[in-house]
Amino acid sequence: MEIRVLRYFVETAREGSMTAASFKLHVTQPTLSKQIKELEEELGQKLFIRGNYNIHLTPEGEILYKRALDILEMVDLTTSEFAAMNEFNGGNVYIGCAESEGMTLFAKAAKQLYEEQKNIHFHLYSGNAENVCERLDKGLLDFAVVVQNVDLSKYLYLNLPFQDTWGLIMRKDSPLVSKVKIPMEDLIGLPLIVSRQGTTNEMPEWLQKNYDRLNIVATYDLIFNASILVREGLGYALGFDKLVNTGAESALCFRPIEPLFTSPMRLIWRKEQRLSKAAELFLDKVQHIVK
Numbered sequence: 001m002e003i004r005v006l007r008y009f010v011e012t013a014r015e016g017s018m019t020a021a022s023f024k025l026h027v028t029q030p031t032l033s034k035q036i037k038e039l040e041e042e043l044g045q046k047l048f049i050r051g052n053y054n055i056h057l058t059p060e061g062e063i064l065y066k067r068a069l070d071i072l073e074m075v076d077l078t079t080s081e082f083a084a085m086n087e088f089n090g091g092n093v094y095i096g097c098a099e100s101e102g103m104t105l106f107a108k109a110a111k112q113l114y115e116e117q118k119n120i121h122f123h124l125y126s127g128n129a130e131n132v133c134e135r136l137d138k139g140l141l142d143f144a145v146v147v148q149n150v151d152l153s154k155y156l157y158l159n160l161p162f163q164d165t166w167g168l169i170m171r172k173d174s175p176l177v178s179k180v181k182i183p184m185e186d187l188i189g190l191p192l193i194v195s196r197q198g199t200t201n202e203m204p205e206w207l208q209k210n211y212d213r214l215n216i217v218a219t220y221d222l223i224f225n226a227s228i229l230v231r232e233g234l235g236y237a238l239g240f241d242k243l244v245n246t247g248a249e250s251a252l253c254f255r256p257i258e259p260l261f262t263s264p265m266r267l268i269w270r271k272e273q274r275l276s277k278a279a280e281l282f283l284d285k286v287q288h289i290v291k
Helices: 003-015 018-025 029-043 059-086 101-116 129-137 205-209 223-231 277-290
Strands: 048-050 055-057 091-097 120-126 143-146 155-171 191-195 215-220 236-240 252-258 262-270
Touching: 003 018, 003 029, 003 059, 018 029, 055 059, 059 091, 091 101, 091 129, 091 277, 101 120, 101 143, 101 155, 101 277, 120 277, 129 143, 129 262, 143 277, 155 223, 155 277, 191 223, 215 223, 223 236, 223 252, 262 277
Parallel strands: 091 120, 091 143, 191 215, 191 236
Antiparallel strands: 048 055, 143 262, 155 236, 155 252, 155 262
8 A cells, every 4th residue: 555545545536536636646547547546456345426517425335444544644754853953943842732721831842842843833732622632643643732640651751830721611601690700509509611621531520420410412522612612591501611701791600619639731742752843843842931
């Protein structure tokens, strides 16, 4: 299986047309068709269903498409890293990020490094701990920023001087607005919107123990989308402070839960992974900021 043919396959899947893909790839349509057919024969599976005007992936093609994206991303990353070994003149830093106000620390580090090295570029991948750790383990990220407890046995890590505060995002016309803090017992019966991963190990321990008593009406991956559900009156979003606009002009506000519950923040990277020069410089900036 050749990398070049995988690129042909991915572009064909994206375009949904042999004609359009061959134009973008600068190859003839018969050449592209022949390469795809040989790939199908090599794998012993049909990858596309051909129609009169377009093509689309088979279930087997969907599997290969997902794998091919990871393979090609790894190839491009490796090529970039080795090109930078000869003479350092910049590079790329890939970071998986949790949603947290603590990302300000990394923004400051990135700004400082960019002012010194104009050819360094930063690529952020947002997601929960499970998603970013999966990409980190595959070598698709240099670092992951997590605000949940993860198994640290296979990672090096840096504890960061920031903690996220848990609470409820609610409409300002909610009857709970009059309370400065929301006792956890008051969450029983409320229509709650919670993080998809937070339905398990992210939640404060009391909520985990009383999970069966919670009225969870929706789950989310990104808090901004959850805030729209809150704004439209679906329920109360359980999450971190300072991630959505709750200022004077906003229809929303935040109230911490009681007793106060916070989540620590860590920067993690794989023990066996050799960091690129760009990633090393970024880590050095972060370490200086948090000292």
